[in-house]
Amino acid sequence: MDFALDETQQMIRDSVRSFVSGQVREPAMKWNEGHGDANAALKELGGLGLLGILAPENAGGAGLDVATLILSLIELATGDAGLAAMVAHHNGPALGHLLDADFSDKKLLSRFASGDALLCRATDEGQAHLDSATVETTATQQPDGGWQVSGSKRLVPLGTLASHAIVSAKTLGGADIHLLVDLSAPGVSRQASASLVGLSTCDLADLTLSEVQVPAAMTVGSSSRAVALGRLTTAAIALGVTRAALAAGVTYTLERKQFGKPIARFQPMQWQTADSATELEAAELLTYRAAWQLSTGDARDFAVEKAAVFAMEAAQRVADRALQMHGGYGYTEDFPVERHFRDAATLRLLTDGPDLQRVVIAKGLAQAV
Amino acid sequence: MMDFQLSADEEQIRDLARNYAQTTLAERALAHDAGAFPMETVKELAGLGLMGIKSPVSFGGLGGSNVAYALAIREIAKVCASTAVTTAVTNMVGDMLVHFGDDGQRERWLRPLLSGEFAAGSFALTEPSAGSDAASLSSKAVLSDDGSYYTLSGTKMWITSGDVAGAVLVMAKTDADAGARGISAFIVDPNAAGFHVGRHEQKMGLKGSSTVSLTFESVKVPAADRLGPEGIGFRVAMTALDGGRCGIGAQALGIAESALGGLLAAMPARKADDRALGTDQAAAFRIADMATRMEAAWLMVLRACALKDAGKVMSREAAMAKVFATEAAGFVTKTAMGLAGADGLRKDSAIGRAYRDARVARIYEGTSEVQRIVIARSLVRGV
Numbered sequence: 001m002d003f004a005l006d007e008t009q010q011m012i013r014d015s016v017r018s019f020v021s022g023q024v025r026e027p028a029m030k031w032n033e034g035h036g037d038a039n040a041a042l043k044e045l046g047g048l049g050l051l052g053i054l055a056p057e058n059a060g061g062a063g064l065d066v067a068t069l070i071l072s073l074i075e076l077a078t079g080d081a082g083l084a085a086m087v088a089h090h091n092g093p094a095l096g097h098l099l100d101a102d103f104s105d106k107k108l109l110s111r112f113a114s115g116d117a118l119l120c121r122a123t124d125e126g127q128a129h130l131d132s133a134t135v136e137t138t139a140t141q142q143p144d145g146g147w148q149v150s151g152s153k154r155l156v157p158l159g160t161l162a163s164h165a166i167v168s169a170k171t172l173g174g175a176d177i178h179l180l181v182d183l184s185a186p187g188v189s190r191q192a193s194a195s196l197v198g199l200s201t202c203d204l205a206d207l208t209l210s211e212v213q214v215p216a217a218m219t220v221g222s223s224s225r226a227v228a229l230g231r232l233t234t235a236a237i238a239l240g241v242t243r244a245a246l247a248a249g250v251t252y253t254l255e256r257k258q259f260g261k262p263i264a265r266f267q268p269m270q271w272q273t274a275d276s277a278t279e280l281e282a283a284e285l286l287t288y289r290a291a292w293q294l295s296t297g298d299a300r301d302f303a304v305e306k307a308a309v310f311a312m313e314a315a316q317r318v319a320d321r322a323l324q325m326h327g328g329y330g331y332t333e334d335f336p337v338e339r340h341f342r343d344a345a346t347l348r349l350l351t352d353g354p355d356l357q358r359v360v361i362a363k364g365l366a367q368a369v
Numbered sequence: 370m371m372d373f374q375l376s377a378d379e380e381q382i383r384d385l386a387r388n389y390a391q392t393t394l395a396e397r398a399l400a401h402d403a404g405a406f407p408m409e410t411v412k413e414l415a416g417l418g419l420m421g422i423k424s425p426v427s428f429g430g431l432g433g434s435n436v437a438y439a440l441a442i443r444e445i446a447k448v449c450a451s452t453a454v455t456t457a458v459t460n461m462v463g464d465m466l467v468h469f470g471d472d473g474q475r476e477r478w479l480r481p482l483l484s485g486e487f488a489a490g491s492f493a494l495t496e497p498s499a500g501s502d503a504a505s506l507s508s509k510a511v512l513s514d515d516g517s518y519y520t521l522s523g524t525k526m527w528i529t530s531g532d533v534a535g536a537v538l539v540m541a542k543t544d545a546d547a548g549a550r551g552i553s554a555f556i557v558d559p560n561a562a563g564f565h566v567g568r569h570e571q572k573m574g575l576k577g578s579s580t581v582s583l584t585f586e587s588v589k590v591p592a593a594d595r596l597g598p599e600g601i602g603f604r605v606a607m608t609a610l611d612g613g614r615c616g617i618g619a620q621a622l623g624i625a626e627s628a629l630g631g632l633l634a635a636m637p638a639r640k641a642d643d644r645a646l647g648t649d650q651a652a653a654f655r656i657a658d659m660a661t662r663m664e665a666a667w668l669m670v671l672r673a674c675a676l677k678d679a680g681k682v683m684s685r686e687a688a689m690a691k692v693f694a695t696e697a698a699g700f701v702t703k704t705a706m707g708l709a710g711a712d713g714l715r716k717d718s719a720i721g722r723a724y725r726d727a728r729v730a731r732i733y734e735g736t737s738e739v740q741r742i743v744i745a746r747s748l749v750r751g752v
Contacts, residue, residue, distance in 0.1 A: 033571075124711070155711055195716040197706070197724060258502040268738050316703065323728065327500055327736060328527045331729045333571040342573065345706055345724060346714055353707065355651055 003288075009068050015048065016075040024079030031080065031201045032339050038083040038201040039161065045076075045087055046115020053091050054099060060110030065295035066229070070236045070287060077240020078247075081343040082201030084240055085350055086118075088233035089157035093351075094119040097166055097178070097226035105217065108164075108180075120162040121226065122153035122181075122207055137209065139169035139177050145216035147179055152208045155193050155349060159205025166220055167209065180218040187212035198339070198346030227352075228294060228304045234351040235287045235304075235311035238344065242283060242315045245340040246276045249322030252329075252337075269325055276318040283311040302364050305357040312354050315344040379437040385417055386441035390448040398449040401577025402722055406533065407452045408488060414456055415485025419445075421463045428475060429483035430463070435612065435674035439619040446623025447630075450726035451577030453623060455489055457616040458529045461609050462490030462538045469554070469597040469605055478536045478556050487535025492613075493525040493557075493583060494540045494606050500526075501739050504549040504603060508541040510590065519543070519595070521555065521588040524567075527733065531581040532566045534559055538609075539585070540602045552602035556594045563588040574725030607684070612677065613734045614687040618670040618694035621730040624723045625663050625701035631719030632656070632705040635712060652708050659701045666694035685747040692740035695730040702727040 005013065023041055031038050045051060053069045055061020069091055077084035095112050098119070103109055111117040125136055137151025149169055156165065167181045183190065193204040250273055253264035263269050286307035293299045319340040323330035330337045348354065375383070394410060401407050414420055415429075422438045424430025431437070438460065446453035459482060466479040481487045499506040508523025521541055531537065537557045544551030557564065567582030596605060636652070669690035676683035702724040706713045713720040731737045745752045 196714045197716050197721045198714075257498070258500060259505075266738075268741070320699070320703075324731060324737065328495075328729075328732055331570075331572050331574075331732060333573070338573040341728065342725070345703065348707070349711070349714055355707070358651070 005067075005071070008064065009071055012064065012068050013071045013075055016050070016072045019045070019048065020075055020079035024076070024083060028080035028083070028201070028339075029333075029336065031082070033333060034200075037203075038080060038086070039203075041080075041083055042086055042118075042161075043115070049115075050087060051090055051115030051118070052095065052113030054096055055109070055113035056099075059099075059106060059113050061113035066232070067288070067291040067295045070232065070291040073233055073236035074240045074243065077237040078244040079240075080201055081237050081241050081340075081347075082199045084237045085199055085202040086158055086161075088237055089120060089230075089350065090118055090162075092229035092233035093226045094121040094158075094162075094166060096229040097121060097223040098180070098220060100223040100225040101178075101221035103180070103220055112164075117163040118158050118161050119164050119166070120156050120158040121166040121230075122156045122159070123168045124155055125151070125153060135168050135170050135176065137167065137169040139171050139179060139214075141171065142213070147177075147214045147216070147219070149179060149181065149209050149212045149214055152206065154206040155196075155204050156190075156207055157350065158203050159190055159207060160192055161203050165207065167207075176222065178220040178222060179214045180220050181209065181212060181214055182218075183207075185212050185214075196346050196349065198342030198344070199349065200342075204349075225294075225298075228299050230351040231304050231308040231357065232287065232290050232294065234347055235283070235290070235307040237350070238308075238311035238315035238347055239280070239283055239287055241340050241344050241347075242276075242280050242311070242318045245315070245319040245322040245337060245344075246273070246280055248335065248337045248340065249273060249276065249318075249325040252322075252326050252335075256327075263325070272321040272325065276321050279314040279318060283307070283314045286310050302361045305361050308351065309354045309357045309361070312344075312347050315340075315347065319344040375436070375440070376434070378433060379440060382422060382431055382433045382437040383440035383444060385431075386419060386444040389414070389417060389419075390444050394445065394448045394452060398452075398577075398722075399717060401449050401451045402717065404576045406579050407449070407455065407577055408533070410449075410452050411455060411459070411488055412485040414445075414452075415483060418483070419456060420459045420485065421479070421483035422460055424460075424463050424467050424479065424483055428467075428479050430467075435615060435677040436671055438612075439615055439670050439674050442616050442619040443623040443626070446620040447626050448623075449577065450620060450624050450723075451575045453620045454575060454578050454617075455530055457613065457620060458492055459487075459490040461492055461613045461616065462536060464612055465538055465554070465596065465605055465609050466556070468608065469601070470556075473593065474556065474596065482536055488533040489530035489535070491528050491531045491534035491537040491583075492609060493528050493531070493537050495526050495528075496524060497526050497582075501736055503606065504552070506540060506542065506552065508539070508585065509545065510541040510543050510553060510555060512543070512592070517592055519555065519590045519592065521557065521563075521585045521590050523585050525583045525585075527570070528581055528583050530579055531583045532569070532579050537583065538596070538605075540606050543599045543602075547600065549603040550600050552606075553599045554596040554602040554605040555590050556596060557585070557588060557590055558594075561588045561590070573728060574722070575729060610734055611684050611687045614691035614740075615670055615673050615677070617730055617734045618666065618673075618687075618690045621695040621698035621727060622663055622667055622670065624727045624730070625659070625698040628702045628705040628720050628723035628727070629656070629659055629663070631713065631723070632709050634719075635709045655704050655708060659704055662697040662700060666690070666697040669693050685744055688735070688740040688743035691735065692731075692737045692744070695727075696737065698727040698730055 052061030057063040290303040421430030510519040563586040673686040
C-alpha cells in the first residue's frame with residue numbers, strides 16, 4: 001500500500017492550489033454576491049489543461065488519471081464549489097462519457113479536450129436524479145439513419161456555456177440512447193435555470209429540444225464510467241467544501257475571543273473540530289480509494305458510491321459545524337462559511353443523491369450474498 | 370392534573386395570527402425574502418394586537434399567555450420567518466416594559482409600540498466583543514452630575530429592526546467594576562442625537578428582517594428612561610431571553626413546519642427508484658423522525674411557556690426548548706431538502722427558504738452552546 005502521490009499528481013495539485021489562491025478564493029466572494037462570474041476563470045483553467053484531464057494527449061488532452069482529476073477538483077472546490085462543479089462536469093460525466101464510449105469524431109473530441117469548447121451531459125428531467133430511469137425525451141430514427149430528438153432537460157451544468165450536450169433519450173422501441181447534440185442546432189432552446197440555494201457560480205440551464213435533427217455519427221454509446229465519474233467528482237467537490245469549511249472554522253475559533261480566551265480553547269469547539277477533521281479524513285480515504293480503482297481499472301465494491309454518500313453528507317455536517325463556530329458572523333455573506341453551508345446542501349444536484357446511492361450499495365450487497 | 374388543552378383565549382389568538390399569516394402575509398412572504406422589510410405587515414400586526422400578545426389590553430395588547438405567544442409566533446413563522454422574528458423582538462421589548470417599567474414609561478413607550486406608531490422595538494445587548502459572553506459588554510452609561518440624564522456610549526451588533534425601531538432597549542454598564550451587576554437597562558429614543566445606525570448585514574436567510582449595528586456617540590438618555598433601578602440590566606436581559614427563547618423555539622418550529630409541508634406537497638411527484646429495496650420507506654421513516662422531533666420540541670416549548678404562565682422560574686426549560694427546537698428545525702429543513710427533489714433546491718422554494726431561515730435560530734438569542742451551558746449549570750455545580 002502506498003498513500004503517497006506521484007510526482008505528476010503533486011505537480012498538478014500544487015498548480016491548481018496556487019491558481020485557487022491567486023485567482024479563485026477572493027473573487028469567489030464577489031461571484032457569489034452576483035458580481036461577475038467564474039467564466040473567465042473557467043477559460044484560464046482550460047489554458048492550464050484542466051478541461052481535458054482524462055483525455056489522451058493524442059486527443060488534445062492532458063492524458064492524466066482519475067486520481068489527478070479528483071485531486072484537482074478538491075483543490076478547486078476549496079476556492080469555489082460552483083466553479084469546481086463546472087470543471088468536474090465537463091471532465092467527468094461529459095467528456096468522460098465520450099472517451100469511455102470511444103466516440104469517433106476525433107476533431108470534435110479534441111475541441112472539448114483542449115477546452116476550446118465545453119461539453120455537458122443532459123440527463124435530468126425533473127426529479128433531481130431520484131429516478132434516473134425515467135427518461136421521457138424521445139429519439140426517433142430518420143430514413144437517413146439520423147435521429148430526431150424532442151424533450152426537455154433541466155438543471156444541466158454548463159447548459160448555457162457548452163457547445164454540445166450528450167442527451168439521454170428513449171427510442172420508439174424503448175431502448176436507451178445517448179446522442180451528442182449541437183446546442184446551436186435548430187429546435188434547441190436553453191435558458192438559465194432558477195437560482196438554487198447553493199452552487200450559485202455553476203452555470204445551469206434548462207434545455208428544450210423540439211424535433212432537433214442529430215446525424216447518425218453523433219450517436220454515443222452507453223457508459224457506466226460516466227455515472228461513476230459523476231458520483232466521484234461530486235465526492236471530490238464535497239471534499240473541497242469540507243476542507244474549506246474546516247479551515248474556516250479553525251481559523252475563526254483561534255481569532256475570536258470570548259470569556260477572556262480564544263474560543264478554540266473551549267471543549268465544545270474542540271470536539272466539533274476533531275469530529276470534522278476525522279470525517280474529512282474518512283471521506284478523503286474513501287474517495288482516494290475509489291479514484292485509485294478508476295485510475296487502474298473499473299470501480300469495485302461500490303467504492304464510488306460509498307465515497308459519494310459519505311463525502312456529500314460529511315460536507316453538510318462539517319459546514320454546519322463551521323458555521324456554528326462563527327456565531328452570527330457565520331450567517332452573513334462577509335464570511336465564506338455560509339456559502340460552504342449552502343453549497344454542501346446543493347451538491348446532490350450534480351449526481352444521484354445519497355439516498356439513491358445507498359440503494360445502489362444495498363442492492364449490490366444483496367446480489368453478492 | 371395535567372392539561373394539554375388550549376384555552377379559548379389561546380385558540381383565539383392562534384387563529385388570529387393564523388388567519389392573517391395564511392392570507393395577507395402569505396402573499397408577501399416572497400417579497401420579504403427578496404429583502405423587503407415588512408413595514409406594512411408590522412403595522413397591520415400591531416393593528417391586530419399581535420405586537421403585544423402578552424401585554425395588557427389597556428395598553429393595546431392582547432393580554433394573552435406565554436402559550437398563546439408561542440402559538441402566534443409559530444403561525445407567523447410558518448409563512449414568513451422574517452416577519453416572525455421582527456414580531457418576536459418587538460413583543461420582547463414590550464414585555465420588558467410591562468415587567469420592569471413604570472406607568473410613565475409604559476405610556477411613553479409601550480403604547481406606541483403596540484399601536485404600530487412605532488414600526489418595531491429593538492433589543493440591544495450583544496456587542497462586537499461580547500457575544501456569548503454577554504456580561505462582558507463595554508457600552509457605558511454615565512450619570513450626569515445633576516442626575517437627570519445618562520451619557521450613553523458604545524456599539525451594539527446584530528440588532529434586529531435597529532434601523533426602524535421606535536424604542537431600543539439597551540444594556541450598558543453604569544458601574545464598570547461590578548461585572549454583570551454593573552449593567553443597567555435603558556429605553557433609548559432612536560431620534561436622539563448621537564444615535565447612529567450602521568450597515569445592514571447581508572444574511573443567508575431572514576432577508577426580510579433588518580439586522581444592523583448601532584453606535585451610541587454620547588447619546589443623552591433621560592434618567593426617566595432607565596428601566597428599573599441601576600444594576601438590574603443583566604437580569605432584564607436574561608428575563609427577556611427566557612421568554613425570547615420560547616419565541617425562537619416556536620419560530621424554528623414554524624419554519625420546520627413549512628419545510629415539512631413543502632416536502633409532503635412534493636412527495637406524490639417524487640418517484641422511487643427501487644420500491645422493493647425501500648427508498649419509499651427510507652423517505653417515510655425520515656418524515657416520521659421529522660414529525661416526532663418537531664412534536665417533542667413543541668411540547669418542550671409549550672411546557673416552558675406554561676411554567677412562565679404559572680409564574681415559575683423556567684430558564685432551564687426555556688434553554689432546553691430552544692436548543693432542542695432549533696436543532697430539530699435544522700434536522701427537518703436539511704432532511705426535507707435531501708428528500709424533495711430539484712424543486713427543494715430552489716432558493717425561493719418553501720424548503721429552500723426554510724433551510725436558509727432556520728439556520729440562524731441555533732445562533733441568535735443564545736447559541737446552542739450557550740443553551741447547553743445554561744442547562745449544564747442548572748444540573749452540575751461549577752460549570
